[in-house]
Amino acid sequence: MIFTSEKKMTIEETEKEITEEFEMFDDWMQKYEYLIDLGKSLPVISEEYKTDDKIIKGCQSRVWLHSELKDGKIVYTADSDAIITKGMVALMVRVLSGHTPEEIMNAKLGFVEKIGLTQHLSPTRSNGLLSMIKQMKLDALAYKTRG
């Protein structure tokens, strides 16, 4: 999922949009089916980026993250070998990609709690998502310091 610099929504607005999408679901099944669909629809990351230095190691599922700076905004591409993790990765990319390093560093990402998926952010889940968010912010910091 790649968002260009023409994107109008702020990080908070995208978070609100996702929260509203999830509010439509009556039960966990629908929520996870949606996440699985998101995971399946996330464009496959270019194999050149699926290298060991792009890998964020969780205990179980692996996440690959690549970031580039385009017109002062960061574009993320990412992938995971587990489909539910990939769905969560797709949400993170949708929220953060196409924003300035400063905006990304300040993002609170409260939507994860609002949509009832905080368990995926607990370190015990070991799915690499928490480390992925950390890495997204570290990349933003690196671009900011460089820029």
Added chain:
Amino acid sequence: MTEAKTIDKTGIDIQKIRADFPILSRKVNGKPLIYFDNGATAQKPLPVINALDHYYREQNANIHRGVHTMSQEITVAYENARATVQKHLNAKLPSEIVFTSGTTESINLVAHSFGKKFVSAGDEVIVTAMEHHSNILPWQQLCEEKGAILKVVPINDAGELIMEEYKKLLNPKTKIVAVTHISNTLGTVNPVKEIIALAHAQHIPVLVDGAQSVPHMAVDVQELDADFYCFSGHKLFGPTGVGILYGKEKWLNELPPYKVGGGTIKTVSFEKTEYADVPLRFEAGTPHIAGGVGLAAAIDYVNAIGLDHIAAYEQELLIHATEQLQKIPGVKIIGTAKNKASVISFVVEGIHAFDLGTILDQLGIAVRTGHHCTQPLMAHYCVQGTVRAAFAFYNTKEEIDQFIKGLERAINMLK
């Protein structure tokens, strides 16, 4: 259902047993809990919970050194717990039972102390391809420190040790063999008696990792002739943070201390310290006293049910689960040894174990997913991880059927 009908043909009264484990009646994600993560840790029956409660309410004092009544009472209780473990393993002497924090510490203790005295550059240590990281890393580190060589007994595709290869590895340079009794990932029951006999023929001692065996079967260390046998309390329905190292007296007496400090000494001066006899020499600091007492309660509990009954009942669960799993297209069971405990690992074609575990969790079913701390074993089977269901005697065939339904549902969602 009448009371008589709750007793299974293996002699297990499942309703009575389940009532002993309060946690089994809780809900997870709105569903009744189905707990199949027993290989990681087992649940605790009321006698264990009550023993811990009683300890902190009525018995708490430090052991071995106090002259006051409570200290003496709890010292007796703690040493009785040691005797309970001794009897349970059929060790010759209570002093052959060392309290540790768990299997991992027990193995580290032997690797450190045995290694310090008996392993030198060029020597060899034998482990197997199915070991838990806790029975690889202490030996690997020892070998790195000493310039010794770690040798690995390979397995066949069923997940059984290739005994011919093991025999070839034994040689005069071999200083110790470290092997698991039951594989935590595959469920394979290893022929440890034969492994020990072969090593002893060349005067090589053997350490057995019993973390997964002690909850499922009766273990007799004298009959096995094991030199060291390790297990954890928490997998045997006891508290976390307490474990056992059994060591033959002749070996323990030879080994230098591991951790040192209070409780391990006879006399101390700045010039020289004389260490206490075994097992106290290996029990530095205030131990997990409540844990020791709780572990004894757990052992009494399983013995009241009978480990033979437990083993027979769990075999039925294993057979039922294996039959049901084999019916699901795309499921591949990892580990098909002839002699297997109630642990079943599998992968589903095209679906990540993490995803399966996540959906099963939503259904209230606790399984383990991942590499189970056996990455070399995962590499052997060319998988990133598996789903593992490990059954205890409080699990039921009905739970397995629910699990199978849940698994089919998860596969439909994820494929």
